[in-house]
Amino acid sequence: MKSRKHFPVPAIIFTLVLAVTASGAEAQSGGLIAGTYRCSSYNVSGGGGSCRTMQPLLLDPDGTYQYSSTRGHWSIQNGKLFLSDSKLWGDGAILGNDTIRFEYDYRGLRHVVTWICREYARADSKDVAPVKARAAAPEVAYVGVSLTLEFGTAVGGLSNFTIVPVEFAVSYTHNVPLPAGAVQGIAWETSSTTVALATNQNNKLMSGKRYVVFLSWPRETIPVTILDLPSTNKDYQATLKATLDGAGVLAQIDQR
The missing domain is CATH 2.60.40 (Immunoglobulin-like)
Known part of the structure; x- marks a missing residue:
């Protein structure tokens, strides 16, 4: 008779909490996790671009977003990310629950920019502190x-x-x-x-x-x-x- 493996109760509880938190964040955003997204790759017509100077893209759980001085609302439409005030990027392809890719033409060149969520936002509790990038927002002038x-x-x-x-x-x-x-x-x-x-x-x-x-x-x-x-x-x-x-x-x- 094979013996059953027993996992410590605290480990099981911790795993369940992580799963519920992640699924809750995705439910708020239609499968895309809210949080702070940062440029991970930047390609301009086959040549390398620089992510170093790109500002973070903040997708908040309440459906608002901010990039640099641009603010608006974000939503998922037909499986793509829509930013209400983005005149240049267009819709973003959702490659995973924490990865987005924008492809657009500008000045005759094809721009492909991939963003990855580096800091998750929490929407399930008002008492949870905001992510680090959002905590610094009051200092922005x-x-x-x-x-x-x-x-x-x-x-x-x-x-x-x-x-x-x-x-x-x-x-x-x-x-x-x-x-x-x-x-x-x-x-x-x-x-x-x-x-x-x-x-x-x-x-x-x-x-x-x-x-x-x-x-x-x-x-x-x-x-x-x-x-x-x-x-x-x-x-x-x-x-x-x-x-x-x-x-x-x-x-x-x-x-x-």
Whole structure:
């Protein structure tokens, strides 16, 4: 007669608690676990992209989400993840209960970005502390930015500026929709080699992030400098060296 294996009661209870917690989180989200998702792979038309500068994607159990300064509602539709305020990514393919992949075309290039849930959110108890990324949310601040750009050569005829998060800078070009977290406004010349710009109360930037500053002319838009916006809750002013060598500016993104 074969003897039966007996498992310690505490181990059985712990296993059941884990199973109930995971199934509860999935039930809240239609099979996709709510939590903090981080970029795990980034491919641009067969070439490697950088996940290092990508902000986390927060999917909350209450059906809201946040990516950078973009907030909205998320849902599962026809087996895919739908983000209400995402104008660029489109629907996300659900590869597992904690894995999402977005595929979209931008500036003639195919972008494929895979996200994996690194920190699960708990929806079954109001007394449970939020995940670490959400706990830091009160420290996030949106601030006004005023910049003076100093060029080594004369500039003229420009019309406006756009400040774009570094993760979207390579793909940003003339007269395209603003990516998430970007702001736009009027720039003006203060001398033949100096340009000033300022965001307004409705177009603020998330502090503690890196951005690329673009200037636009009637027929072209050029990246002119990189803005390392420090973590602060006060409006920010700075004077930056700038250049019309757009390719050189973009090449600096991964060097800093």
